[in-house]
Amino acid sequence: MTTNALDAAETPRLLLDAARMQANCVRMRDRVRALGPRFRPHVKTAKSLDVTRAMLGAPTGPITVSTLREADTFASHGFTDITYAVGITPNKLAHARALVARGIDLTLILDSVEAARAVRDAVAGDARAPQVLIEIDTDDHRAGVRPDDPALLAIAAVLADGPARLQGVLTHAGGAYDCRGDDALRAMAEQERAGAVHAAQRLRAAGHAAPVVSVGSTPTALFARDLGGVTEVRAGVYVFFDLVMAGLGVCAADDIALSVETTVVGHRAEKGWTLVDAGWMALSRDRGTAGQPVDQGYGLVCDARGRPLDGFIVVAANQEHGTIAHRSGDPTRRLDLPVGAVLRILPNHACATAAQFDRYHVLDAQGAVAAQWPRFGGW
Amino acid sequence: MTTNALDAAETPRLLLDAARMQANCVRMRDRVRALGPRFRPHVKTAKSLDVTRAMLGAPTGPITVSTLREADTFASHGFTDITYAVGITPNKLAHARALVARGIDLTLILDSVEAARAVRDAVAGDARAPQVLIEIDTDDHRAGVRPDDPALLAIAAVLADGPARLQGVLTHAGGAYDCRGDDALRAMAEQERAGAVHAAQRLRAAGHAAPVVSVGSTPTALFARDLGGVTEVRAGVYVFFDLVMAGLGVCAADDIALSVETTVVGHRAEKGWTLVDAGWMALSRDRGTAGQPVDQGYGLVCDARGRPLDGFIVVAANQEHGTIAHRSGDPTRRLDLPVGAVLRILPNHACATAAQFDRYHVLDAQGAVAAQWPRFGGW
Numbered sequence: 016m017t018t019n020a021l022d023a024a025e026t027p028r029l030l031l032d033a034a035r036m037q038a039n040c041v042r043m044r045d046r047v048r049a050l051g052p053r054f055r056p057h058v059k060t061a062k063s064l065d066v067t068r069a070m071l072g073a074p075t076g077p078i079t080v081s082t083l084r085e086a087d088t089f090a091s092h093g094f095t096d097i098t099y100a101v102g103i104t105p106n107k108l109a110h111a112r113a114l115v116a117r118g119i120d121l122t123l124i125l126d127s128v129e130a131a132r133a134v135r136d137a138v139a140g141d142a143r144a145p146q147v148l149i150e151i152d153t154d155d156h157r158a159g160v161r162p163d164d165p166a167l168l169a170i171a172a173v174l175a176d177g178p179a180r181l182q183g184v185l186t187h188a189g190g191a192y193d194c195r196g197d198d199a200l201r202a203m204a205e206q207e208r209a210g211a212v213h214a215a216q217r218l219r220a221a222g223h224a225a226p227v228v229s230v231g232s233t234p235t236a237l238f239a240r241d242l243g244g245v246t247e248v249r250a251g252v253y254v255f256f257d258l259v260m261a262g263l264g265v266c267a268a269d270d271i272a273l274s275v276e277t278t279v280v281g282h283r284a285e286k287g288w289t290l291v292d293a294g295w296m297a298l299s300r301d302r303g304t305a306g307q308p309v310d311q312g313y314g315l316v317c318d319a320r321g322r323p324l325d326g327f328i329v330v331a332a333n334q335e336h337g338t339i340a341h342r343s344g345d346p347t348r349r350l351d352l353p354v355g356a357v358l359r360i361l362p363n364h365a366c367a368t369a370a371q372f373d374r375y376h377v378l379d380a381q382g383a384v385a386a387q388w389p390r391f392g393g394w
Numbered sequence: 395m396t397t398n399a400l401d402a403a404e405t406p407r408l409l410l411d412a413a414r415m416q417a418n419c420v421r422m423r424d425r426v427r428a429l430g431p432r433f434r435p436h437v438k439t440a441k442s443l444d445v446t447r448a449m450l451g452a453p454t455g456p457i458t459v460s461t462l463r464e465a466d467t468f469a470s471h472g473f474t475d476i477t478y479a480v481g482i483t484p485n486k487l488a489h490a491r492a493l494v495a496r497g498i499d500l501t502l503i504l505d506s507v508e509a510a511r512a513v514r515d516a517v518a519g520d521a522r523a524p525q526v527l528i529e530i531d532t533d534d535h536r537a538g539v540r541p542d543d544p545a546l547l548a549i550a551a552v553l554a555d556g557p558a559r560l561q562g563v564l565t566h567a568g569g570a571y572d573c574r575g576d577d578a579l580r581a582m583a584e585q586e587r588a589g590a591v592h593a594a595q596r597l598r599a600a601g602h603a604a605p606v607v608s609v610g611s612t613p614t615a616l617f618a619r620d621l622g623g624v625t626e627v628r629a630g631v632y633v634f635f636d637l638v639m640a641g642l643g644v645c646a647a648d649d650i651a652l653s654v655e656t657t658v659v660g661h662r663a664e665k666g667w668t669l670v671d672a673g674w675m676a677l678s679r680d681r682g683t684a685g686q687p688v689d690q691g692y693g694l695v696c697d698a699r700g701r702p703l704d705g706f707i708v709v710a711a712n713q714e715h716g717t718i719a720h721r722s723g724d725p726t727r728r729l730d731l732p733v734g735a736v737l738r739i740l741p742n743h744a745c746a747t748a749a750q751f752d753r754y755h756v757l758d759a760q761g762a763v764a765a766q767w768p769r770f771g772g773w
Contacts, residue, residue: 025486025489027773059713081713083404101671101714105657105733106403106734106736110404127660129734133733133734157712158662278485280482280509281504281505281509281537282506290481290536292480292481295746299679300746302679334746335480336480354483354508354509355483355512372772373771393752394676
């Protein structure tokens with residue numbers, strides 16, 4: 016086991032294995048290319064220009080964002096084709112219009128006549144207006160109108176009556192995170208595709224052009240066998256992967272590109288505990304594997320080179336303390352490491368863990384820190 | 395119900411009710427003054443100069459920090475008496491020594507002979523050295539040596555052999571968070587006091603001066619009836635309070651000074667859901683009330699003025715979406731609010747929710763935003 020005990024940098028730090036990230040990026044791009052639609056990566060996982068460029072394999076390109084802060088930041092760096100994939104609220108329309116006014120091809124989503132009217136009325140006098148996709152609920156897990164809901168056509172009728180350009184539909188089968196097994200994931204991908212395509216066909220039958228059919232999540236993008244009728248795929252967390260994705264069978268643990276570097280603070284030998292300096296402030300409070308067949312606690316423990324230490328997880332987290340123990344609960348199975356030894360923790364949920372840091376320490380093929388890439392947060 | 399539907403600022407935002415915060419500060423200062431020890435507030439909850447000054451009721455003063463980043467920031471603003479209350483690791487000693495070299499009275503904690511040797515050896519040639527407290531475990535919940543552990547004297551002997559000045563002991567009865575009822579909280583406060591005092595007495599009996607006996611947590615500071623032998627009390631989360639503290643009976647819901655302002659994005663009427671733009675990125679993933687008698691989900695829902703909407707909680711959270719429903723699960727009991735209506739969410743855990751934001755929007759007595767106070771993060 017490699018622990019770099021004495022000469023390590025201050026911890027906790029967020030490490031990014033560049034080779035794994037690049038392999039994840041190539042895998043997804045190849046997969047989407049094989050399926051046919053264009054690819055619009057979601058930048059919300061990484062919130063990093065460097066990572067987004069790796070996702071696109073290009074300096075700029077179409078992106079999906081989860082906040083208008085992300086839209087602002089990427090717009091300031093030459094990205095012009097941006098879909099804000101959270102239902103728009105009236106208090107964000109001034110901000111959205113400012114992005115459009117500076118030349119951004121901004122696409123908004125919404126799922127109600129109320130929101131459609133708010134957008135229509137807000138942009139009524141504008142020279143350029145945002146594009147709009149109607150959010151479709153294909154998995155019953157969150158927002159959107161059902162593909163066969165009469166509201167779909169009512170929303171479209173409101174938008175047809177103003178300058179905001181209705182472009183089609185968008186769906187996100189986040190329910191894929193609850194699937195168990197490859198067959199369930201394939202079925203969810205097909206359900207997502209079919210629901211979105213059906214909704215778009217209803218719009219077209221009612222006289223709307225609806226050229227865009229946007230679908231996506233990391234599991235459904237990787238498990239879809241056919242995306243007939245879909246024009247665009249979105250996905251984000253694949254760039255790093257995480258234990259939730261590994262638990263779903265979407266990746267292997269050694270595809271996970273992100274980890275938190277941490278240092279042993281002390282021990283409680285009689286309990287089998289090793290205390291480290293990565294608490295929930297570093298790992299996040301995400302417990303996304305709690306509902307999976309293998310509960311990884313607050314993260315899976317690896318040595319300083321990133322090799323999993325079989326069976327050891329972070330069983331508890333305070334703000335700046337993590338408690339490592341064997342998943343069996345057997346206190347005689349404990350890590351026997353000196354104070355100062357370095358470990359890495361693989362995250363449950365890359366989006367949540369990355370959000371706890373302001374930068375990535377990027378590792379080269381030798382495991383050395385080759386760069387620091389900034390990330391941003393906020394709204 | 396006040397919802398400020400149309401003219402609201404962009405959300406999510408972190409709101410801080412200044413009057414409640416000031417009342418919480420006065421309550422704690424009065425309580426500690428009545429008990430006798432000096433007060434050393436913990437800045438880790440707020441990570442804000444403005445909030446810390448309110449805690450102290452003074453421009454500077456003794457503080458507790460959870461990261462050396464906090465120590466750096468406060469040291470740059472005139473704070474000179476700083477206790478870093480997480481066990482020191484060897485890779486942070488250069489940083490700690492730099493703080494001491496710039497004139498900070500920095501106190502470190504540790505709980506092993508290994509760590510004591512690392513500190514002793516690192517500072518061996520320094521003109522000024524940090525002070526050291528030995529961490530005592532008084533509640534069996536995390537780090538520290540037990541008050542009667544032989545290791546206590548072995549650690550002290552290592553420190554006596556070098557320039558790092560052993561000052562005494564420090565304990566944190568975080569186990570108080572698991573107490574149920576006032577009697578249990580009072581008993582935990584006494585257990586924390588007695589254990590720390592006993593450890594200090596053992597050090598003194600062995601010939602060490604040990605002038606400092608530092609204890610504290612918000613629950614034990616407020617429920618202690620006597621702090622005989624204690625010289626210093628630490629507490630932090632009381633400045634904002636939160637639903638975990640309210641669930642413990644340490645505060646009332648209307649003492650909670652922190653909330654997340656959010657906007658209605660849409661509805662799923664058949665499920666009783668109201669979807670809002672505060673997801674886990676705003677609320678954090680903290681589920682600290684999950685183990686309490688009243689589980690508050692991801693937070694308790696209030697109207698735009700902060701008045702609780704009885705029975706409504708955030709039942710699910712995605713990155714930028716929160717799902718509000720009635721805690722009964724009855725879909726006919728739903729909020730009937732337009733898209734764009736504004737709500738506030740009281741947090742489970744103020745430390746975790748505040749950490750998701752880079753500033754506080756400070757409300758005056760009329761509920762208007764009177765100031766923005768920055769906060770920082772990182773290590």
